[in-house]
Amino acid sequence: MIPVADALARLLALVEPLPGETVPLAEAGGRVMLDDAVATRDQPPFDASAMDGYAVRAAEAVTGADLEVAGQSAAGRAFGGALPRGGAVRIFTGAPVPEGADAILIQEDAERQGSRVRVVTPPGRGEYVRPRGMDFPAGFRLPGPRRLAARDVALLAAMNLPTVTVARRPVVALIPTGDELVEPGETPGADQIVSSNNYGLATMLAAIGAVPRMCPIARDTRASLVAALEVARGADFIVTLGGASVGDHDLVAEVFGAEGLALDFFKVAMRPGKPLMAGRIGGSVMLGLPGNPVSSMICGEIFLRPAIDRALGLPARARPRRRGRIEAAIEANGPREHYMRAVMREGADGVALLSTLSRQDSNLLATLAEANALIVRAPHSPAAAQGEAVEFIALD
Numbered sequence: 001m002i003p004v005a006d007a008l009a010r011l012l013a014l015v016e017p018l019p020g021e022t023v024p025l026a027e028a029g030g031r032v033m034l035d036d037a038v039a040t041r042d043q044p045p046f047d048a049s050a051m052d053g054y055a056v057r058a059a060e061a062v063t064g065a066d067l068e069v070a071g072q073s074a075a076g077r078a079f080g081g082a083l084p085r086g087g088a089v090r091i092f093t094g095a096p097v098p099e100g101a102d103a104i105l106i107q108e109d110a111e112r113q114g115s116r117v118r119v120v121t122p123p124g125r126g127e128y129v130r131p132r133g134m135d136f137p138a139g140f141r142l143p144g145p146r147r148l149a150a151r152d153v154a155l156l157a158a159m160n161l162p163t164v165t166v167a168r169r170p171v172v173a174l175i176p177t178g179d180e181l182v183e184p185g186e187t188p189g190a191d192q193i194v195s196s197n198n199y200g201l202a203t204m205l206a207a208i209g210a211v212p213r214m215c216p217i218a219r220d221t222r223a224s225l226v227a228a229l230e231v232a233r234g235a236d237f238i239v240t241l242g243g244a245s246v247g248d249h250d251l252v253a254e255v256f257g258a259e260g261l262a263l264d265f266f267k268v269a270m271r272p273g274k275p276l277m278a279g280r281i282g283g284s285v286m287l288g289l290p291g292n293p294v295s296s297m298i299c300g301e302i303f304l305r306p307a308i309d310r311a312l313g314l315p316a317r318a319r320p321r322r323r324g325r326i327e328a329a330i331e332a333n334g335p336r337e338h339y340m341r342a343v344m345r346e347g348a349d350g351v352a353l354l355s356t357l358s359r360q361d362s363n364l365l366a367t368l369a370e371a372n373a374l375i376v377r378a379p380h381s382p383a384a385a386q387g388e389a390v391e392f393i394a395l396d
């Protein structure tokens with residue numbers, strides 16, 4: 001058994017960042033932009049009004065001043081010239097402030113009389129004027145690599161970038177293994193269960209920008225595993241579920257070995273998730289996850305997510321951990337790093353409070369769904385009393 005951190009480092013070393021492809025902005029959300037984006041223009045591209053009112057010279061727009069309205073500036077239809085002396089220009093939000101004006105008299109602070117406007121409450125100099133480039137100047141950089149959130153895409157559009165170069169999505173073949181498995185919706189035999197891990201992992205993968213490839217269930221025979229591998233070939237990652245342990249029907253390492261798997265490691269000091277393996281087969285990274293549903297989902301969190309991030313060109317790092325306090329005592333831990341399902345709530349003073357769920361067996365998907373956090377306990381940690389600090393990973 002190797003430590004979790006070593007296993008992750010070794011897995012990440014097997015992964016190569018994928019090349020980029022150019023996509024239209026409307027399809028860029030959630031994708032990883034590889035390089036810095038550079039603004040081609042100032043935003044706003046001119047001094048703009050932040051309010052509806054009158055563009056004026058602050059020095060002239062004193063209380064009671066009576067200004068001649070020389071014209072109007074609307075968004076998309078600027079006033080043609082400069083602001084005349086003693087004048088005002090009717091202006092609307094987002095419109096260019098005419099040359100010579102340095103403040104906006106909002107209409108609530110003015111009285112309009114025909115072609116003239118009286119100042120009731122004078123504006124300060126610069127008031128309600130958004131200077132050119134206030135949001136960002138030409139040459140401004142949005143740094144890559146980054147996974148593009150909706151707000152990033154809005155910014156790229158404002159930067160006048162119609163396309164963006166993003167990492168190709170990694171294709172991840174998911175191979176469930178086991179004679180006992182049927183697809184959801186089928187009628188299981190008396191000794192059968194429904195395959196769940198592949199659906200959970202596919203959902204996790206799609207959410208982080210990978211493309212899951214659902215392979216048919218491989219039975220516990222050489223021929224069936226080889227057939228599933230053929231469906232998986234060519235994917236960036238080939239992930240098997242189950243068949244990883246030491247039982248007579250756990251054939252993955254042996255069959256894949258004969259098919260060219262260069263195994264890098266097998267067995268990790270973690271709980272759940274011990275019989276994890278990784279290597280390379282053909283051009284693909286192979287990750288063998290344990291069959292127990294919670295084990296494979298937690299291994300997905302701890303290993304597959306950082307590996308996908310690396311393929312996407314993002315910094316490769318372990319899932320971020322936070323610190324919180326436990327609401328009830330926890331027993332001493334054994335030799336494996338323990339990922340305990342827990343419910344986290346934010347305490348009144350901003351401290352996260354964690355309650356471990358009472359049942360932690362690695363077949364219990366219902367407790368995983370109930371959990372919103374994984375408390376991480378280092379190997380051999382002593383018993384922890386109520387209120388003690390622990391590290392945890394927030395589940396999303």
Ligand SMILES: Nc1nc2c(c(=O)[nH]1)N[C@H]1C(S)=C(S)[C@@H](COP(=O)(O)OP(=O)(O)OC[C@H]3O[C@@H](n4cnc5c(N)ncnc54)[C@H](O)[C@@H]3O)O[C@H]1N2
Pocket residue numbers: 176177178180181193194195196197198241242243244245246247250272273274275289290291292293295362
């Ligand atoms: N003698 C030993 N037995 C076991 C050991 C060990 O060290 N010595 N390790 C245990 C641990 S820890 C785990 S984890 C499991 C992992 O075994 P496998 O990866 O070989 O998984 P399977 O035996 O194929 O299945 C385990 C369990 O999970 C169910 N399963 C499998 N695939 C799916 C799926 N797609 N959806 C839902 N459930 C699935 C399967 O029916 C079994 O119940 O080995 C322990 N044994």
Ligand code: MOO
Pocket residue numbers: 270271272273274275290292295296362
């Ligand atoms: O490591 Mo197994 O994944 O404990 O159940």
